[in-house]
Amino acid sequence: MRSLESVEILVSDLEIGMYVSALDKPWSQTPFLLQGFYITSQQDIQELERHCQHVYIDVYQSRTTTSQRNSRVVGSHARPVIVARPDQEVAESLKFKPRTGNTGALLFPHRKLKTYEDASGGFQREMSIAKSVHSELSGAVDSMFEEFRRANVLNVSGIRAAVDPMVDSVIRNPDACVWLARMKTEDSYTFRHSVGASIWAVALGRQLGLPKVDLQRLALGALLFDVGKLRIPAELLQKKERLSRGEYELLKSHVGFGVEMLGNTGVLNRSVTEMVEYHHERHGGHGYPHGLKGDDIPVMARIAGIVDCYDAITSRRPYAEAMSPSQAVKKLYAWRDIDFQAALVEEFIQAIGIYPAGTLVELSSGEVCVVLAEYRTRRLRPQVLIMLDRNKLPLKDPRPLDLRAVTHDDDGKPLEILTSLEPGAYGVDIEALIF
Numbered sequence: 001m002r003s004l005e006s007v008e009i010l011v012s013d014l015e016i017g018m019y020v021s022a023l024d025k026p027w028s029q030t031p032f033l034l035q036g037f038y039i040t041s042q043q044d045i046q047e048l049e050r051h052c053q054h055v056y057i058d059v060y061q062s063r064t065t066t067s068q069r070n071s072r073v074v075g076s077h078a079r080p081v082i083v084a085r086p087d088q089e090v091a092e093s094l095k096f097k098p099r100t101g102n103t104g105a106l107l108f109p110h111r112k113l114k115t116y117e118d119a120s121g122g123f124q125r126e127m128s129i130a131k132s133v134h135s136e137l138s139g140a141v142d143s144m145f146e147e148f149r150r151a152n153v154l155n156v157s158g159i160r161a162a163v164d165p166m167v168d169s170v171i172r173n174p175d176a177c178v179w180l181a182r183m184k185t186e187d188s189y190t191f192r193h194s195v196g197a198s199i200w201a202v203a204l205g206r207q208l209g210l211p212k213v214d215l216q217r218l219a220l221g222a223l224l225f226d227v228g229k230l231r232i233p234a235e236l237l238q239k240k241e242r243l244s245r246g247e248y249e250l251l252k253s254h255v256g257f258g259v260e261m262l263g264n265t266g267v268l269n270r271s272v273t274e275m276v277e278y279h280h281e282r283h284g285g286h287g288y289p290h291g292l293k294g295d296d297i298p299v300m301a302r303i304a305g306i307v308d309c310y311d312a313i314t315s316r317r318p319y320a321e322a323m324s325p326s327q328a329v330k331k332l333y334a335w336r337d338i339d340f341q342a343a344l345v346e347e348f349i350q351a352i353g354i355y356p357a358g359t360l361v362e363l364s365s366g367e368v369c370v371v372l373a374e375y376r377t378r379r380l381r382p383q384v385l386i387m388l389d390r391n392k393l394p395l396k397d398p399r400p401l402d403l404r405a406v407t408h409d410d411d412g413k414p415l416e417i418l419t420s421l422e423p424g425a426y427g428v429d430i431e432a433l434i435f
Contacts, residue, residue: 007057014045014055022056023048025339026309026331027320029280029287031243047245103343104208107299113209119172123357123373123383130169130176137162138195141223148230154261156224156268163198163219167212170202174351175373178203179358182314182423183431193311198222200307200352204344207351218303220268221275225304228258228276238318255280255289271300279304282339294341306332306340306348316423325352325359326420353379360421360428365409366390368421369401370430380417387428398433 014020018039023030030051036058039045048055104113119126140162148154170177181199183192201222205215229237232254236247243251258276262268278292278301285293287305297305310332316322323331329349336342355361359371361384369384381403388394409415423430 008054009057010054011045011048011052014039014048014057016040016042016044018062019058020048020055021058024052024054025282025286026313026335029282029339031245031248037242102209103347104210106343107208108210108214111214112211114211115209116171116206121173123173123175126169126173126176127179130180133165133169134177134180134195137166137198137223138192141194145230148227148261154227154265156220156265159223160220163216163223166199167202167215167219170199170206171212171215173373174199174203174206175357178352178356181311182356182358193315194223194226196311196315197225197304197307200311200348201303203351204303204307204348207347214271217269217271218275218300221272221300221304222307224262224268224272225258225276225279225308226254227261228254228256230261231257240319252280252288271298274298274301275304277301279308281305283341284338287339302341302344306344309339310348322423324420324422325356326354329354353382355379355382355417355420357382358430360423360425360430361417362419362421363409364414364416364418365411366392368392368426368428370428370433372400385433388426392426 009018016039019036020032020039021036023032031047032051037044102113104111137159140158144155144159166177177199181196198219201218202215205218210218232251236243236251239247255277259273262273262276275298278290278297281287281290281292281297281301282305283294283297283302285291310328313320313323313331314325314328332340332345333349336345353374355371355374357371357373360368361371362368363384367386367390368388369386372383372385374382383400383402383404386395386399386401403415403417407415
């Protein structure tokens with residue numbers, strides 16, 4: 001099978017027949033919800049010009065002539081993109097070492113920061129607790145949404161009570177809740193996205209050393225930053241085709257709706273409301289609704305933007321398949337200081353790793369595993385559970401493997417993670433695993 005060859009090209013150089021495989025910003029910030037499409041008209045190009053400066057073209061799928069393809073590859077405005085293993089590329093850049101200086105202290109100079117350590121007992125013990133915590137939190141969010149649909153009243157008391165146990169679980173050991181954050185289905189995306197984003201936000205806050213009260217605020221803000229979508233027609237949220245300009249403007253109005261809805265509760269901290277109002281602002285000033293940039297975006301809202309984006313692109317949505325964690329990490333890394341503050345992106349990757357718990361991976365031996373837990377200092381050699389043998393046949397009894405301890409396969413060859421896989425690859429159902 002040939003590898004994908006992508007070419008970066010200015011939007012002004014696009015032609016009908018080209019296949020757009022990626023944008024210079026997250027798809028979720030544009031009306032182009034189909035992640036990959038053909039240019040079929042000048043209107044498509046004009047629409048892209050409103051949102052992007054350059055895009056990436058798959059030269060093999062493009063329906064242009066060979067001479068056109070070649071000219072685009074070597075032209076002055078085109079830059080071939082080498083598709084590398086995202087785990088190697090990002091790991092090499094970060095080297096999983098602490099940043100120079102303390103990011104938490106720089107961003108939160110008036111906080112008394114903490115250094116968190118994983119509690120004894122590990123992943124298995126925490127999972128038995130986290131399942132109940134996650135279920136309670138999911139149920140509270142679902143109930144809040146249902147009550148609003150029924151009575152047009154936003155009651156946040158239930159989720160406030162459910163937040164504290166989740167925060168405690170992430171403080172003890174993030175891996176269990178991180179695993180559960182990945183267990184999402186398309187038909188429940190809206191509230192599952194809120195729960196997932198909340199867990200990612202607390203994990204990042206833990207990495208930064210924020211005190212528990214701030215972790216609680218991060219959790220609550222992430223649970224609520226999309227609450228305004230309750231006022232957006234369901235058919236628009238579930239639409240699989242490209243949004244019209246009017247539909248896209250209506251979708252963006254969920255931010256204002258959310259701020260108004262929270263204002264009516266009168267009980268929320270300023271940090272929480274800032275997460276709701278500014279989570280779609282972007283570092284370069286091209287976000288909405290205010291077009292804020294850089295340090296003008298409240299820091300808790302900067303965190304909200306990162307976790308919102310990460311959870312979205314790693315989730316199966318009505319208009320897009322889920323991206324693997326390592327692909328998502330590579331995207332976030334590429335968007336540093338464009339969409340998101342670089343220091344926070346790097347701390348987020350440090351917090352969750354390239355292979356978060358629940359990630360499906362393939363080893364160099366050909367075996368397929370699911371990541372159970374990470375070592376905070378050895379991100380590329382986590383503990384895994386082998387699900388398929390090297391012939392991709394299911395094991396009767398999945399076998400745990402510690403890649404930090406086992407460095408070579410049965411043939412004496414170096415054993416490492418080759419790549420992460422899309423959720424559900426080879427028919428592996430991670431959600432069916434019971435701990």
